[in-house]
Amino acid sequence: MDKISEGLKRLQEPGLPNREDLIALLSLEDEKELEPLFLAADALRKESVGNVVHLRGIVEFSNYCERNCLYCGLRQANRQLTRYRMTDREIVDAALAVKAANVATLVLQSGEDSFYDTEKLCRLIEKIKAETGLITTLSIGERPREDYQSFRDAGADRYLLKHETAVPSLYRRFHPDSRRENRLQCLKWLKELNYETGTGCMVGLPGQDNAALAEDILLIKSLDSDMAGIGPFLPHPQTPLAACPSGEVLPVLKMLALVRLACPTINMPATTALTVLHPEGRRKALAAGANVVMPDFTPPVYRRLYDLYPGRTADIEEPSAILKKLEEELNDCGRTLWK
Numbered sequence: 001m002d003k004i005s006e007g008l009k010r011l012q013e014p015g016l017p018n019r020e021d022l023i024a025l026l027s028l029e030d031e032k033e034l035e036p037l038f039l040a041a042d043a044l045r046k047e048s049v050g051n052v053v054h055l056r057g058i059v060e061f062s063n064y065c066e067r068n069c070l071y072c073g074l075r076q077a078n079r080q081l082t083r084y085r086m087t088d089r090e091i092v093d094a095a096l097a098v099k100a101a102n103v104a105t106l107v108l109q110s111g112e113d114s115f116y117d118t119e120k121l122c123r124l125i126e127k128i129k130a131e132t133g134l135i136t137t138l139s140i141g142e143r144p145r146e147d148y149q150s151f152r153d154a155g156a157d158r159y160l161l162k163h164e165t166a167v168p169s170l171y172r173r174f175h176p177d178s179r180r181e182n183r184l185q186c187l188k189w190l191k192e193l194n195y196e197t198g199t200g201c202m203v204g205l206p207g208q209d210n211a212a213l214a215e216d217i218l219l220i221k222s223l224d225s226d227m228a229g230i231g232p233f234l235p236h237p238q239t240p241l242a243a244c245p246s247g248e249v250l251p252v253l254k255m256l257a258l259v260r261l262a263c264p265t266i267n268m269p270a271t272t273a274l275t276v277l278h279p280e281g282r283r284k285a286l287a288a289g290a291n292v293v294m295p296d297f298t299p300p301v302y303r304r305l306y307d308l309y310p311g312r313t314a315d316i317e318e319p320s321a322i323l324k325k326l327e328e329e330l331n332d333c334g335r336t337l338w339k
């Protein structure tokens, strides 16, 4: 057996993957050499989570943020961005649109915005659950454990909190006002509170090498994450990283494939950021281990202002158009939609 096949085999054994194997597989650049990796990830995806692609309808209800992550267009210091907060009625109506499209899961996302205190968010979750019955995912950043408990009691089912980068020095560099330890603590609380918990990382951050990406895979595995969002770094012009080069498609696909092999039953989206980087990004991600797509149900007037990274809002497609296109794409590659 050659070294690549040996590494792939070891990766699928129980326990934490071997760091050196991960680095060696991440270092492959040649398409021919990479073929066994992508084939193995796709086969394991089929065996572990099937051929269905799950949909999550996302509603970005506030683009206010009190943090200053260096890569993010929503950072507080970006004074050029027009800020918005959707009203409760607008949020519930957007959730009803998710339900009307027969999508079973809602993702409520915002910057870290303390305007939405625990009380406001709990009433909102209760209202959404009462009016739609949707599985409800929150993606609203770091909060105290008691808040996570209250949201859970109000009916929230899942929580997304990407760790972004597992390496302490990189984490410090890109997050001047948050601590890696606190983020990991939040992820542990969410697990303890029985949320289905998602994390994830960016690929292609300045200074992030294959050893750093291997740490991301090890962290996702050791947290026993139910979901992982993995997408490319895209430099936003109104951030301190404006002049840095973008992440690339291939390293993201390698990460998706390796996470699938290390965590067979994990749910992984084909991210919008990858589609921004490459028109075939979604199809490529779905062939490399991804099994989730997250159409955006934020009303267009707000969607164009949820400016996390450039290109994201350039071509705003209605969810119905995305779903139609997706169904066609999936038919072509033998996958089916699970709404």
Ligand code: SF4
Pocket (backbone or CB within 6 Å): 065, 066, 067, 068, 069, 072, 073, 074, 075, 076, 110, 111, 112, 141
């Ligand atoms: S990544 Fe999240 S917490 Fe950081 S600035 Fe952007 S929206 Fe705020």
